[in-house]
Amino acid sequence: xxxxxxxxxxxxxxxxxxxxxxxxxxxxxxxxxxxxxxxxxxxxxxxxxxxxxxxxxxxxxxxxxxxxxxxxxxxxxxxxxxxxxxxxxxxxxxxxxxxxxxxxxxxxxxxxxxxxxxxxxxxxxxxxxxxxxxxxxxxxx
Amino acid sequence: xxxxxxxxxxxxxxxxxxxxxxxxxxxxxxxxxxxxxxxxxxxxxxxxxxxxxxxxxxxxxxxxxxxxxxxxxxxxxxxxxxxxxxxxxxxxxxxxxxxxxxxxxxxxxxxxxxxxxxxxxxxxxxxxxxxxxxxxxxxxxxxxxxxxxxxxxxxxxxxxxxxxxxxxxxxxxxxxxxxxxxxxxxxxxxxxxxxxxxxxxxxxxxxxxxxxxxxxxxxxxxxxxxxxxxxxxxxxxxxxxxxxxxxxxxxxxxxxxxxxxxxxxxxxxxxxxxxxxxxxxxxxxxxxxxxxxxxxxxxxxxxxxxxxxxxxxxxxxxxxxxxxxxxxxxxxxxxxxxxxxxxxxxxxxxxxxxxxxxxxxxxxxxxxxxxxxxxxxxxxxxxxxxxxx
Numbered sequence: 001x002x003x004x005x006x007x008x009x010x011x012x013x014x015x016x017x018x019x020x021x022x023x024x025x026x027x028x029x030x031x032x033x034x035x036x037x038x039x040x041x042x043x044x045x046x047x048x049x050x051x052x053x054x055x056x057x058x059x060x061x062x063x064x065x066x067x068x069x070x071x072x073x074x075x076x077x078x079x080x081x082x083x084x085x086x087x088x089x090x091x092x093x094x095x096x097x098x099x100x101x102x103x104x105x106x107x108x109x110x111x112x113x114x115x116x117x118x119x120x121x122x123x124x125x126x127x128x129x130x131x132x133x134x135x136x137x138x139x140x141x
Numbered sequence: 142x143x144x145x146x147x148x149x150x151x152x153x154x155x156x157x158x159x160x161x162x163x164x165x166x167x168x169x170x171x172x173x174x175x176x177x178x179x180x181x182x183x184x185x186x187x188x189x190x191x192x193x194x195x196x197x198x199x200x201x202x203x204x205x206x207x208x209x210x211x212x213x214x215x216x217x218x219x220x221x222x223x224x225x226x227x228x229x230x231x232x233x234x235x236x237x238x239x240x241x242x243x244x245x246x247x248x249x250x251x252x253x254x255x256x257x258x259x260x261x262x263x264x265x266x267x268x269x270x271x272x273x274x275x276x277x278x279x280x281x282x283x284x285x286x287x288x289x290x291x292x293x294x295x296x297x298x299x300x301x302x303x304x305x306x307x308x309x310x311x312x313x314x315x316x317x318x319x320x321x322x323x324x325x326x327x328x329x330x331x332x333x334x335x336x337x338x339x340x341x342x343x344x345x346x347x348x349x350x351x352x353x354x355x356x357x358x359x360x361x362x363x364x365x366x367x368x369x370x371x372x373x374x375x376x377x378x379x380x381x382x383x384x385x386x387x388x389x390x391x392x393x394x395x396x397x398x399x400x401x402x403x404x405x406x407x408x409x410x411x412x413x414x415x416x417x418x419x420x421x422x423x424x425x426x427x428x429x430x431x432x433x434x435x436x437x438x439x440x441x442x443x444x445x446x447x448x449x450x451x452x453x454x455x456x457x458x459x460x461x462x463x464x465x466x467x468x469x470x471x472x473x474x475x476x477x478x479x480x481x482x483x484x485x486x487x488x489x490x491x492x493x494x495x496x497x498x499x500x501x502x503x504x505x506x507x508x509x510x511x512x513x514x515x516x517x518x519x520x521x522x523x524x525x526x527x528x529x530x
Binding site: 065 | 292
């Protein structure tokens with residue numbers, strides 16, 4: 001697994017390069033969450049609110065909002081489609097995202113409108129290590 | 142040298158004040174409006190909760206309704222505040238960097254607060270940016286800070302600068318972890334907060350503070366400020382955002398899945414009685430109040446409390462942060478053993494988490510504050526306000 005310092009990037013995931021949101025395709029749905037660098041940049045998450053199940057979302061636009069370290073911002077989705085599930089445990093306890101961003105801290109499941117189109121715009125496979133090194137360097141600078 | 146617009150306005154309603162900041166942040170992000178510094182005051186008084194706070198847990202609705210105090214919700218995070226003619230609102234709207242949506246909040250906060258810190262220095266107030274969200278003077282909070290990244294990439298930096306403050310009023314408007322509000326509780330809060338007037342020891346006009354803060358931002362960012370006003374287009378957009386968002390029940394009274402909870406512990410320690418109250422939002426410590434009859438410097442206690450504000454409730458993280466804060470003021474806290482303090486604070490946090498778990502199992506129970514306001518079934522509507530400024 002590409003790991004740079006404290007930040008790991010599982011190779012089977014797809015990454016939104018600017019927003020540090022990951023996507024994991026699994027059958028008919030894609031699970032999304034924040035990657036370790038995104039979580040580190042934000043600090044302790046206090047609140048997360050997502051658009052309701054059934055809502056349509058578009059790649060690069062807000063699927064929800066969060067508050068971390070008193071910064072409020074949008075959570076950008078890496079995939080267009082319809083939200084089919086929330087991780088209710090993470091919404092009740094956003095620190096789950098800080099503790100286990102690729103596991104128990106997943107955020108939502110989305111039925112994609114065109115996964116192949118979205119995936120082509122995400123960082124994946126052999127690209128991950130090079131991209132992650134650049135992002136970690138940018139974060140540390 | 143870049144130009145920013147400077148807008149000065151006073152006596153605005155809660156909905157206009159917030160809608161204007163939100164609207165301009167979006168427009169600046171889309172390059173439809175110029176970078177803008179707005180230094181303004183609200184009509185006395187309004188109560189503003191943080192982006193995700195539950196109004197019922199933060200504000201005494203019945204008191205606000207009876208006294209014409211409007212309630213609203215900021216787009217920025219943090220805790221509940223009261224605003225009026227003696228509190229200067231600072232709103233800085235700048236374009237964000239499109240490729241850096243999760244920029245480091247703490248660095249942005251320090252950078253954006255530099256203008257207000259410069260302004261306070263010019264007034265003779267020895268203020269400094271401390272931790273993630275406060276500007277303090279000798280351990281007492283004088284400015285609260287928050288950042289909102291608007292859709293479209295615009296950044297809104299919010300600050301509330303206390304020129305003066307009616308503390309008893311604040312304690313009547315906002316819920317506190319205190320069991321009662323007496324002179325002792327008012328004195329406790331007075332030891333945690335300060336104002337420009339208190340620090341300079343004289344009357345201070347809003348315009349004088351506004352001028353110094355404006356100069357502080359010009360110096361901190363190397364920009365020139367051009368006095369201006371909202372354009373007609375902006376006023377129309379602000380009015381629309383007021384109607385669609387800041388005057389709606391859906392915005393003001395929204396709730397999240399994150400439950401609030403309070404835990405309190407009183408323990409006899411070798412240093413004296415320790416009375417600790419912790420308020421949590423889920424797994425985040427909103428505030429810790431450390432009281433009792435032990436001997437310690439009030440500023441050092443305020444430092445300990447501030448170190449845990451908006452902090453993880455993880456027991457190890459709490460212990461580590463307390464140890465660091467304690468080490469900085471060990472001389473002032475010699476009569477209060479660190480291990481006792483850590484144990485009691487952890488116990489208060491643990492109690493709050495137990496209360497929160499019980500509330501989750503019984504979502505209709507009262508769990509939020511010691512006065513049982515969370516159990517109210519009647520919810521008075523927020524105070525109606527004039528949409529025009």
